[in-house]
Amino acid sequence: MEHYFAMGGYADFIWPAYAIVAIVMIGLVVFTRIDLVRQRALLDALEGSLANKDGSRKRAPARPSGSELQPSEREQ
């Protein structure tokens, strides 16, 4: 087992390489998840009960012009 971990003497390079890849990729997932949860919480706070869990609305979807992103229109 120790022979395996020693990786023919290159352990100092191989394991840190895999470790940093794991750290960065997991870090990306964690930060993205935190961001998503925070935005959803903010949205829920602002909208009250109008939002579904998957982010869509209980009402019929808006026109396909993406007008939901216009600040001038307010969802009732």
Add this chain to the structure above:
Amino acid sequence: MSDLTLTQRFHAFANPARFMALSHRLVWPLGLITAALIGSGLYFALLDSPVDYQQGETVRIMYVHVPSAWLGLMGYMVMAGASLVALVFRHPLADVCAKSAAPIGAAFCFLALVTGSLWGRPMWGTWWVWDARLTSMLILLFLYLGYIALWATIEEPVRAARAAAVLALVGSINVPIVHYSVVWWNTLHQPASVFRVGGPEVAGSMLLPLALMALGFTFFFATLLIVRMRAEVLRRRVRALRLAGMEA
């Protein structure tokens, strides 16, 4: 939906609400595929693949270095492609896609550099070598960081989206030019250079873990991209509601 033309379907997904509904169903399946691919890839990479004749065990770094480099490059192509769609076709979600792809691509670019450095140290004896590929990858990281910085600096989202799209497109035109100049520069100063990252051939038994890891990273990118896009759509709704609330 089958009676709609392709263009009509394309524009149907411009509706953020529909995107949110569809993407919600995609995330977990994609995530599971990602885990399966990376899991099996790691098994083969670390436990069940041969040792290289010349490089010994360090060849195992290739299984994370090469996919990272590919994803770093692919991320920029997604960013540039989405930016083109945003500018030319004015698809409302295209700039969301570009903005969301950038940090993931930049992270893989960074990983390619770090793992490349860790691979290079036992191979070439130094932590860094100004060879064409590493130098080009470093410049690509600068392009990513500049793009992310531009989004972060311009406050108004529509303006930021358009400016960032222009930057991404100019960058993508320049990437081949910059890469060629770096290759030219490299051969100029090291005419006898035989530094080859990854070696000239990859043995067949090494292809399986490499392919699994590359596919796994790709699915990771796709999954994370969709989740980031969802977060960005929500972020814009929050901003819209806040602005509307201030006007009321």
Add this chain to the structure above:
Amino acid sequence: MRAFTSLIRRDVALAVHVGGGGGMAVFFFLVTVSLLPLGIGPNLNLLGQIAPGLLWVALLLSSLLTLDRLFQADFEDGTLDALSMGSLPLELTVSAKIIAHWLTTGLPLVIAAPFLGLLLNLDGSQFLDLVGAMLVGTPALSLMGAIGAALTVSVRRGGLLASLLVMPFYIPVLIFGVAASGGAMAMPGAAHQALLLLGAVTLVSLVIGPLASAAALRAHLRT
């Protein structure tokens, strides 16, 4: 055509009379080149060998400094808005401003370069190559630099960001420029090839620069 040339003349006059542009860039060029031996050591042989590279890097940095003068003043007082609605297409307006920028910053830097080469013990045979390469390369610096300036025009103190955005695009100019100045090490005939490649880069930036800058300006003007 008349509008084009009068815009060039107006921008040149502004740069000369309001001041600060070309003169300060040359001053920065001088100071940077003077700093280099202080950092590297006064070994004239060494300096002479790396002089083309040092001069080109200092040239790039000096050029980056002047970028926010391109559009920001006109953007803030509404002139750019008026120009964009005028008779000239925005791409030509931008081109006129870039030409004026090169005349008032790029050209003075190129003229200063050989004198600064003396400070770095630049080899006598390389002076002509250096000036020639810089004449071909500095327009590319103005053209690509304009893109960075346009992208950040509405950002307060966006000069640093503009420089960071533009630097990767300066790299081919740097690589081919240094080689064309006789800074090549290994290959014979590399200098000639490099000059041609530098010319190609400048020609490409002649197309991309005004197009992308206009597009970036429109993003800021219309929203």
